[in-house]
Amino acid sequence: MxxxxxxxxxxxxxxxxxxxxxxxxxxxxxxxxxxxxxxxxxxxxxxxDTKADLLNQLYLELKGEMGAAALGGLPDADGRAQMLHMWSRWLDWATTNPHKRRTLAQLQVSDEITASTHGVAGQTLAGMGEILERSRASGPMRDVPAALVFTLCNALAEATIDYIIRDPGHTEQHKRSGFDALWRMIG
Amino acid sequence: MxxxxxxxxxxxxxxxxxxxxxxxxxxxxxxxxxxxxxxxxxxxxxxxDTKADLLNQLYLELKGEMGAAALGGLPDADGRAQMLHMWSRWLDWATTNPHKRRTLAQLQVSDEITASTHGVAGQTLAGMGEILERSRASGPMRDVPAALVFTLCNALAEATIDYIIRDPGHTEQHKRSGFDALWRMIG
Amino acid sequence: MxxxxxxxxxxxxxxxxxxxxxxxxxxxxxxxxxxxxxxxxxxxxxxxDTKADLLNQLYLELKGEMGAAALGGLPDADGRAQMLHMWSRWLDWATTNPHKRRTLAQLQVSDEITASTHGVAGQTLAGMGEILERSRASGPMRDVPAALVFTLCNALAEATIDYIIRDPGHTEQHKRSGFDALWRMIG
Amino acid sequence: MxxxxxxxxxxxxxxxxxxxxxxxxxxxxxxxxxxxxxxxxxxxxxxxDTKADLLNQLYLELKGEMGAAALGGLPDADGRAQMLHMWSRWLDWATTNPHKRRTLAQLQVSDEITASTHGVAGQTLAGMGEILERSRASGPMRDVPAALVFTLCNALAEATIDYIIRDPGHTEQHKRSGFDALWRMIG
DNA sequence: AATGAATGAGTGTTCATTCAT
DNA sequence: GATGAATGAACACTCATTCAT
Structure with a gap:
């Protein structure tokens, strides 16, 4: 051996x-x-095998870690509470791991990440989708495709994170503002 | 010379x-x-002078063109109507000019774009900010920093555009869903 | 050990x-x-020990095998009959073992094969040289250095093999044409 | 410009x-x-464009130069005299330009040389083939394929050159021995 | 001003060889 | 002795930038 x-x-x-x-x-x-x-x-x-291979695997790993962070310790509560929990964890992970978050953002838009990798990453995030789904289905976006809603929520999260990183002094406040906006949108 | x-x-x-x-x-x-x-x-x-110089100037040009497209033919109407007009124009420009939109998206996240360029681009978008401001100031986000609101709205627009490009069959419907979500958030 | x-x-x-x-x-x-x-x-x-070592040993092995094949079952007959036998065996080995023949040809011209290896290989072929010598000594090339004659005969054999490999339909015919040419040269 | x-x-x-x-x-x-x-x-x-491209072009150039050298100043004489002239020129070129000759020999057996390049090189040597053809057609190899005869003659030339390079002291003598052998073969 | 040949640092990747297990 | 991971010097080729014409 x-x-x-x-x-x-x-x-x-x-x-x-x-x-x-x-x-x-x-x-x-x-x-x-x-x-x-x-x-x-x-x-x-x-x-x-190749640099592209490394990039793809790194993407999956970071995305997976992010998903796991967001879903950890999920309370057995109503839709809003669960959303808030997930939102909070997600933003915490991103602001605590700025390198991971920045690299993940770059990989997300890279040509090197294959469609198949994006597909696998999508499944990894299924858990996050479920939480969101529960809230959407009974709210004003009940007739909007789930995928579009997911895309919009993701965008809000990313934007909030970006803003927090640029102005870290009022993290908790911005986190709250972002969530309120999100909830007005879907809740 | x-x-x-x-x-x-x-x-x-x-x-x-x-x-x-x-x-x-x-x-x-x-x-x-x-x-x-x-x-x-x-x-x-x-x-x-350099490739980076070209990239920075291209970024400003595309961003400027996008802003001008969004603000063209603005009606003398209430906040919501103006926002809807802007939203519609913005998305039209992006879906009609996919190359420009795609290149702009890549430049947005590139390391080559300097802070100063980002600053100038921000000023270019001041007009769009004003429209938004009028709606924000009297709505639920009146106490949230304008910059954060702007970031969130921008994110919603980008996400909606991405989704439309991936599913071009229902453009008008998605455009409307996106705007409704936006208006629930700020209106 | x-x-x-x-x-x-x-x-x-x-x-x-x-x-x-x-x-x-x-x-x-x-x-x-x-x-x-x-x-x-x-x-x-x-x-x-090294790749070069492998190459040198392989060269000796293939060359030896080729020599043994050429000299096997040598009849107790006159010079021409022995030459013909050797020629026939040689060409049979080469056309029956195209991989060995091809590899041997590549090794023959490689820089990795040392002078000493070429020397040893030469000794291995001494048997073939003796057969040839018997025919040369009494023919028109009696005053030409044996080594040159050997080189020329070898070249004729290699060329004939090459040709046969490229046009395998008339193997026996080409084999015979090559031998006749050889015998006119030295016999 | x-x-x-x-x-x-x-x-x-x-x-x-x-x-x-x-x-x-x-x-x-x-x-x-x-x-x-x-x-x-x-x-x-x-x-x-590539290393392979360089190799292919170099092969054509060297082969062409060799052919031109062999055919230069061809006398208006009988077949044997023309063959002797060509043989002499060919060997002179090779022994005078050992680097070119050695590189050409390596290129000849390289995988990098394409079939198409080999084809073009063959046309370049058509002139040499014609001289040879005149002598073959009336001699003992009149029923042997011209291509095989050409291959055999080429092999004799190469072998003679190799020998001369290894023993440069008796160049003229070996040149003559080689030609005599050749002529016995085809003449 | 315009051209495109010239430059050489930099890239991802390979491979003979070594060495910890 | 056997294994295959580890090593790092090469290698062919690319590209932003310069400069002779």
């Missing part, structure tokens, strides 16, 4: 990629990522 | 850049842009 | 190298050869 | 490639060739 492929190293590369891409953008050199991960140039390619 | 000889050529480069970037992304080679513009490799650099 | 454990493995690597090099050329990766041999990446290097 | 593409530079790259490949083999780095040519790394690729 030779040295087995190390989960640590894989994780280190992912973390390094997150860090470096947040700083330098998607054009960051694989060599820079490897260096940041404390790994050789070539080792990166024993864990990921 | 403050301005180079031919405004035509400058415009051709801008148009070519829009086209090529929409197709190939921001990584598109300047040579490819020059070729599409029917201009030599080197000439591009007599009109724009 | 002078020799590594398994002769089988060594042979498998040799066979795999023959196969892969015939297909992909001398630039083939050692990893590809190891995989084809059903052996690990690293094991290849316990049987051969 | 900008700097026009320079024929000198193209020729310099060709010459450098000949030199370097003769020394280091076909694996030689394009950077090494560029350096030897006194040209930048990237310039090589403004004259040749």
């Amino acid at each position: 030779p040295r087995p492929k190390s989960d640590d190293k894989r994780a280190a590369i992912m973390a390094a990629a997150t860090q470096i891409i947040a700083t330098q953008g998607l054009g960051a050199a694989t060599a820079a990522i490897a260096k940041e991960a404390g790994v050789s140039n070539g080792s990166l390619f024993t864990y990921f | 403050p301005r180079p000889k031919s405004d035509d050529k400058r415009a051709a480069i801008m148009a070519a850049a829009t086209q090529i970037i929409a197709t190939q992304g921001l990584g598109a080679a300047t040579a490819a842009i020059a070729k599409e513009a029917g201009v030599s490799n080197g000439s591009l650099f007599t009109y724009f | 002078p020799r590594p454990k398994s002769d089988d493995k060594r042979a498998a690597i040799m066979a795999a190298a023959t196969q892969i090099i015939a297909t992909q050329g001398l630039g083939a990766a050692t990893a590809a050869i190891a995989k084809e041999a059903g052996v690990s990446n690293g094991s290849l290097f316990t049987y051969f | 900008p700097r026009p593409k320079s024929d000198d530079k193209r020729a310099a790259i060709m010459a450098a490639a000949t030199q370097i490949i003769a020394t280091q083999g076909l694996g030689a780095a394009t950077a090494a060739i560029a350096k030897e040519a006194g040209v930048s790394n990237g310039s090589l690729f403004t004259y040749f």
Whole structure:
């Protein structure tokens, strides 16, 4: 049994990629990522076939982590309370992990992320969709396609996060303003 | 001689850049842009100092065009009617000019666009802000910072556009759903 | 322990190298050869110090096999009959083992094969040289250096083989034409 | 009118490639060739699209030069005299230009040379074929395919050249021995 | 001003070889 | 001895930018 492929190293590369891409953008050199991960140039390619492969896997990982963060500790309560919980957790994750959030935002719009990856990521977010669905179905958007509603809510969240990052002094206040706006929209 | 000889050529480069970037992304080679513009490799650099310079100017131009489109033919009416008019024009411009819209979206998140450029673009959009302001000031978001409201509205518009582009069969319906959601939020 | 454990493995690597090099050329990766041999990446290097070492040993093996094939079942007959027998066997081996022949041809002109290896290979072919020598010594080339005559005969054989491989429909005919030409030259 | 593409530079790259490949083999780095040519790394690729393109063009050039050398100053004489003239010129070119000859030999067996290039090279050598044809048609190989005869003669020439290069002391003698053998074969 | 050849740093990726297990 | 992960020097090729014409 030779040295087995190390989960640590894989994780280190992912973390390094997150860090470096947040700083330098998607054009960051694989060599820079490897260096940041404390790994050789070539080792990166024993864990990921191509740079695009790394990017796709990183996208899934970050998106998954974001979803898990948003859904953690969900209370057994009414629709509004659950939405508020999810909203709060989501924004907390994003503002606490600015690098991850920034890298995720860049990956989201990149050509390198395949349709199939986007598909898998969509399933990961099914849980978030369900919470939202419960609130939508009985509100003013009951006749609007669920996917459009999801898109709109996502946009509100992203916008709120962006604003908070630019003006971190009043985080709680902005978080609340965003949620109120969201609830007026769908609730 | 403050301005180079031919405004035509400058415009051709801008148009070519829009086209090529929409197709190939921001990584598109300047040579490819020059070729599409029917201009030599080197000439591009007599009109724009660097690639980043071209990108920044293109961003301002597209953003400005978008703003002008949204504000054109504004009726002398109440806040809601004006908002609806603006919303409609905005979405029309985006769906009618998919290349411009796509390129603009890419530039928006690019590292190459400087803070100063973002600042100038913000001023360009002041007109749109005023319309919005009139509606906000008397509605439920009267105590929320105008900038945050603007960010949220912008996000809703972008999300609606994205959705329409993905499902062009029901454009008018989605346009309306988006506006209704917006108005519930701020009106 | 002078020799590594398994002769089988060594042979498998040799066979795999023959196969892969015939297909992909001398630039083939050692990893590809190891995989084809059903052996690990690293094991290849316990049987051969370097890729060049593998190539040199393979060259000797193939050349030796070719020589043995050419000299097998040599009849106790006059010079011409022996030459014809050798010629026939030689060409049969080459056309029956196209991969070996192709790989051998590539090794023959490679920079990786050392002068010393070429020397050893020459000795291996001494048997073939003797047969040839008997015919040369009494013919029109009696005053030409034996080595030059050997070189010329070898060239005729290689050329005939090449031609047969390109036009396999008339193998026997071409084999005969080649031999007749050879015999006119030296007989 | 900008700097026009320079024929000198193209020729310099060709010459450098000949030199370097003769020394280091076909694996030689394009950077090494560029350096030897006194040209930048990237310039090589403004004259040749790819390394394979350079190799193919080099092959045609060397093969063409060889053919021209062999056919130059052809006397208006009988078949044998013309063959002898061609043989002599051919061998002179090869022994006078060992780098070109060595590089040509490597290109001849390379996978990088396309079938189409081989086809064009064949046409280039049509002149040589005609001379040979005149002698074959009335000799003992009159019933052997012309292509096979051409292959065999070529092989004899190559072998003779190889031998001469290894033992340059008796060039004229070996040249003569080779021709005599050739003529016995076909004349 | 216009052209496009020239430049050379930089890119993703490969691969012979080593070495921890 | 066997394995396959680790290494890092290469490599072919690209591209923003410069500059001779």
